[in-house]
Amino acid sequence: MMNMPVSERSLGPAAGQGTGQPMVRNDNAQHELSVRVRDLNLWYGETQALKNIDIDVYQHNITALIGPSGCGKSTFLRCLNRMNDLIPGVSLQGLVEMDGRDVNEARMDEVALRRRVGMVFQKPNPFPKSIYDNIAYAPRMHDLVSRKVDVDELVERALRDAGLWEEVKDKLQEPGTSLSGGQQQRLCIARAIAVRPEVILMDEPSSALDPISTATIEDLMDKLKRQYTIITVTHNMQQAARVADYTAFFHLGELVEYNDTQTMFSNPATKKAEDYITGRYG
Amino acid sequence: MSQSFDEISAQLRRRHRKTTRLKWMSMGALGLAALFLVVFFGDMLAKGLPAFQQAQIQVQVDYNERAAELPLAAVQEDVRPLVSRGYLRLIPGRMEDNPELLGTTRKEWVLADSAVDQYLKGHHTGLRDGQAAVVERLQADGRAELRFNSGFFTRGDSKMAELAGIASAAMGTLMTLLVTLAVAFPIGVMTAVYLEEFAPDNRLTQLIEININNLAAIPSILFGLLGLAIFINVFGVPRSSPLVGGLTLALMTLPVIIIATRTALRSVPDSIRHAAFGVGCSRWQVVRDHVLPLALPGIMTGSIIGLAQAMGETAPLIIVGMVAFIPDVAASFSEAATVLPAQIFTWAGEPERAFVEKTSGGILVLLAVLISLNATAVVLRKTFERRW
Amino acid sequence: MPTNQLFALFCGTLLVLGLIAYLAGRYKAVRVRASGTAMHAQPDQYAWFSVLSTAGPAIAVGALGGIAMLLLGAEIPTPYLLAASLGVGGVGLFAGLRRVRPDFHARKALESVVHGCLAGAALISIFTTFGILISIVGEAIRFFQMQSFWDFITGTTWNPGASFLEAAGRAEEGASAAQFGSIPLFAGTFMITAIAMLVAIPVGLLAAIYMAEFAPARVRTLAKPVLEVLAGIPTVVYGFFAAISVAPILVDVAGLFGLDASFNNALAPGLVMGIMIIPFISSLSDDVINAVPDSMRQGSLALGLTRGETIRDVVLPAALPGIISAALLAMSRAMGETMIVVMAAGMRPNLTANPLEDMTTVTVRIVASLTGDQEFASAETLSAFALGLVLFVVTLSLNLVSVIMIRRFREKYRINNL
Structure with a gap:
């Protein structure tokens, strides 16, 4: 199954289930392909956690992954930058394609992949370094910048893009852990965008934060999508409805419905999605 | 881009x-x-x-009157320097005990001098040329060979390498460890039970805790100074005795047992305690009847490891005088004794080559005992380990 | 009668008294209960209470008398003491039996005694520390009354040779006055400790990194106990190995380079000591590295940093307080280590920076000055306690700093099992 050329597979009707394309098009969204996933299956040991996932993710969009806990949405997210490699006992089949390459192929360097697919975690995890070094560290290692002025400029831009500059510009040398939770999370976003990835994965980025910080992060995501492709897992349906262009609903390891966000929340195509959205379970 | x-x-x-x-x-x-x-x-x-093998030679022993006076005369002149003087020294005594020996001549396998022993093991330095030739001849006749050195395990220390054994030191270690166990185990377990189950969280308790952790890291030689200044000089415990050594080691082992016992007590889940309280047990009854039995394997493991540590300890025992020449097994806890590591230390200071072998042999015995103790502890832990 | 027999008599009588107390207490309690009165405790508890009220005072009196004789030099004839303590025991027996009444909380009384015993046991560890402190400080003060403190900490010559003459009141006859300048000893200790740390820190830390970050689970479960074996080998064995096997090799190797090395060079005990303390560093560092939250590693890897960069720049800095703590603990262990240096390092106080020369250390001098035939009150013997005091202060400070560092690490990541 693995690496089967996409063209050989029956893609079915032009749009809808099983093709990986959203059921209803969002005309405000862009539709250049960023990540293409076909027939993705994943096991933790004997337990299958993802079943036959097909999805196309488009550039400069926010794609939200929703579903009850344990439905596989975070697992799926971590397939996109191969963070699942770190978990022993995970086996995987299927295609995750980016820039014309299967990210799971043998000669793909997962470190290179993660350069292009950044990630923000549920709990803010700043490094035990100063605010400045939290951001400057990775670009320096990647040789994106070397001169002091360039580094300064890069740090400032990342912090500005993350909406944190005004709050921290006078205390750049303080440890990153001295910030509040919401600020720490924006620091982590700044850290992620400082290496200029193309895709940013966000794993429930605001679930550990207060409502005001959450609102700030949502505004930030909206701004960031002009430059980056954002895929976010959220347990909060209102958040998905507010920020996402497309929404994918996962249930028991399957992708049940992938749809334009507005349609998903007003007129879902599947019964399961409707039950979940209206609060019958979850 | x-x-x-x-x-x-x-x-x-x-x-x-x-x-x-x-x-x-x-x-x-x-x-x-x-x-x-x-x-x-x-x-x-x-x-x-090689220490577990010892050269013996077969010689003709004449039990005559001259030998009773001068034991050297019992064997022929050519092999005289080859026979252990320690063996010859016993001849008059044997003749006294067995009068019928007098006047007989017997061929006997006797303990050889350590130089012969070393020669047979390939270290050709201790013997003069003439003697070496005699040894070669004896060996060719099958009258000199290496046999299992049972004396190493049954004899005490000696200045003659071929006679030196670890029996007195092993016995001393046993007695010292008995004292250590008798003192450190009850006090250690009681302290841990107090800290874990009874102690209020106040300054004193914190002081005790910090103090225990520090005791565990104090250099062992300082415990020796304590033993010397307090146990010997103040309380008058006899110097060099298993009693003072055991007490000194007990203070060193105490933190190990306390820390292990606390860990074991802590791993007993609170639900057990709550259940016991729920049926009307008092705090002490809960601890005695429910918590301690469950924690016992952990306590035993920790105590064995602590004892193994104490067993290998030398420095504090030197200070309290347990490094001494002890040819006989100590008869009581207040008599001078030595322990295995101290015996190793003493032998290591002897210049003769044969003693290097003895030292290493003693080390092998010590390591074997320590490894089996630790293995027992591991097995105990593995067998009784419970995940809550 | 000799003390031993008196002691046996004491124990025997006490045992009998205890048995009487147990049986009588129990009998009385059972009778009361049989008469239909509700009691606060079980008959057994009353019985044990009676035993305690008999044996407790008797043992207390006996112990007090013993201590008075030993410590204060009081002259109490042993038979009198025996009679007194047993008499008190008898009184205790009757007092105990009288309290076997329905309204008496025997269990509570018993438990408060148990509680007291446990607390008393816990205090013994405090007494031990104070015992060490008092014994060392007391003798050290006596030493500093004989010798100048200033000379002790600044002097560069350690030559106690003539001190026994001074102790005998014949100082003038000594060829030269005894000198107790401890700097050469501390230089030796420092040199050997430094060599040991140079071996142990890199090897121990790298081994910890391998076990925590790279090793497959099977290798890890195997490697940990193997390293622990290093810590379990008695130091006297290490000392023998350093002196008999390592030192001659080092002399040969130094000879190849045209260097002249002493058979008691500082390098051999330093190297072997370094190997001995590897597990102290690797074990604690391994725990600390494992305790660094995984989210930290993931955050770094998700930025496209390699495994090595993540370890070097994220994991190790996060674990640094714990690693420093481990190193300090290992250092204090190395400074106080005795047998390896006694057997493999020199006896000659030697102020040098050349590790191939023989040097002596603080612990070697402590042993040397306490194993000779000196009179206890001589300055040389007492100097052992002065050296011990310095060793105590230094290792205690290292341990305290180490505890503070590990506590800081624990608070930072809210880890409770370190």
């Missing part, structure tokens, strides 16, 4: 090499430690295994 995967991979090649280097270096460090162990045990085995 952005780089392709291949471009990034090319940049990463150097950085990946650094990871690989770190991996190999760290593996090498572990390998180095393992290599040391192999070299160390190999060296000790090579040096120490």
Whole structure:
């Protein structure tokens, strides 16, 4: 199954289930392909956690992954930058394609992949370094910048893009852990965008934060999508409805419905999605 | 604008090499430690295994009146320097005990001098040329050979290498450890029970806790100074005795037992305590009947490990005088005694080559006992380990 | 009668008294209960209470008398003491039996005694520390009354040779006055400790990194006990190995380079001591590295940093307080280590920076000055306690700093099992 050329597979009707394309098009969204996933299956040991996932993710969009806990949405997210490699006992089949390459192929360097697919975690995890070094560290290692002025400029831009500059510009040398939770999370976003990835994965980025910080992060995501492709897992349906262009609903390891966000929340195509959205379970 | 995967991979090649280097270096460090162990045990085995064999030679012993006066006369002149003087010294006594020996001549296998022993083991230095020739002849006749050295385990210390054994030291170790166990185990367990189950969280308790952790890290030689100044000089406990050694080691072992017992007590889940309280047990009854039995394997494991540590300890015992020449097994806890590590230390100071072998042999015995103690502890833990 | 027999008599009588107390207490309690009165405790508890009220005072009196004789030099004839303590025991027996009444909380009384015993046991560890402190400080003060403190900490010559003459009141006859300048000893200790740390820190830390970050689970479960074996080998064995096997090799190797090495060079004990303390560093560092939250590693890897960079720049800095703590603990262990240096290092106080020369250490001098035939009150013997005091202060400070560092690490990541 693995690496089967996409063209050989029956893609079915032009749009809808099983093709990986959203059921209803969002005309405000862009539709250049960023990540293409076909027939993705994943096991933790004997337990299958993802079943036959097909999805196309488009550039400069926010794609939200929703579903009850344990439905596989975070697992799926971590397939996109191969963070699942770190978990022993995970086996995987299927295609995750980016820039014309299967990210799971043998000669793909997962470190290179993660350069292009950044990630923000549920709990803010700043490094035990100063605010400045939290951001400057990775670009320096990647040789994106070397001169002091360039580094300064890069740090400032990342912090500005993350909406944190005004709050921290006078205390750049303080440890990153001295910030509040919401600020720490924006620091982590700044850290992620400082290496200029193309895709940013966000794993429930605001679930550990207060409502005001959450609102700030949502505004930030909206701004960031002009430059980056954002895929976010959220347990909060209102958040998905507010920020996402497309929404994918996962249930028991399957992708049940992938749809334009507005349609998903007003007129879902599947019964399961409707039950979940209206609060019958979850 | 952005780089392709291949471009990034090319940049990463150097950085990946650094990871690989770190991996190999760290593996090498572990390998180095393992290599040391192999070299160390190999060296000790090579040096120490010959100690378990001892040369004996077959000579003609004349039990005559002259021999009763002058034991040397009992054997012929050519083999005289080859026979252990320790053996010859016993001849008059044997003749007294068995009068019928008088006037007989017997062929006997007797203990050889340590120089002969070393010669047969391939170290051709201790014997003069003439003597070496005699040994060669005896060996060719089958009258000189290496046999299992049972004396190593049954005799005490001696200035003559062929007679030196570990019996007195082993007995001393046993007695010392008995004292240590008798003192450290009850006090250690009681302290741990108090701290874990009874103590209020106040300044005093915190002081005790910090203090125990510090005791565990105080150099062992300072415990020796304590033993000397308090036990010997103030309380008048006899110097060099298993009693003072055991008491000194007990204070050292105490923190080990306390810390292990606390860990064991802490691993008993609170639900057990709550259940017992729920049926009307008092705090002490809960501890005695429910918590302690469950924690017992952990306590035993910790105590065995603590005892093994105490068993290998030498420095504080030197200070309290337990490094001494002890040819006989101590008869009571207040008599002078020595312990295995101290015996090793004493032998290590002897210049003769035969004693290097004895020292290594003693080390092998000590290591064997320590390893079996620790293995017992591991097995105990594995057998009774419970996950709550 | 000799003390031993008196002691046996004491124990025997006490045992009998205890048995009487147990049976009588129990009998009385059972009778009361049988008469239909509700009691606060079980008959057994009353019985044990009676035993305690008999044996407790008797033992207390006996112990007090013993201590008075030993410590204060009081002259109490042993038979009198025996009679007194047993008499008190008898009184206790009757007092105990009288309290076997329905309204008496025997269980509570018993438990408060148990509680007291446990607390008393816990205090013994405090007494031990104070015992060490008092014994060392007391003798050290006596030493400093004989010798100048200033000379002790600044002097560069350690030559106690003539001190026994001074102790005998014949100082003038000594060829030269005894000198107790401890700097050469501390230089030796420092040199050997430094060599040991140079071996142990890199090897121990790298081994910890391998076990925590690279090793497959099987290698890890095997490697940990193997390293622990290093810590379990008695130091006297290491000392023998350093002196007999390592030192001659080092002399040969130094000879190849045209260097002249002493058979008691500082390098051999330093190297072997370094190997001995590897597990102290690797074990604690391994725990600390494992305790660094995984989210930290993931955050770094998700930025496209390699495994090695993540370890070097994220994991190790996060674990640094714990690693420093481990190193300090190992250092204090190395400074106080005795047998390896006694057997493999020199006896000659020697102020040098050349590790191939023989040097002596603080612990070697402590042993040397306490194993000779000196009179206890001589300055040389007492100097052992002065050296011990310095060793105590230094290792205690290292341990305290180490505890503070590990506590800081624990609070930072809210880890409770370190």
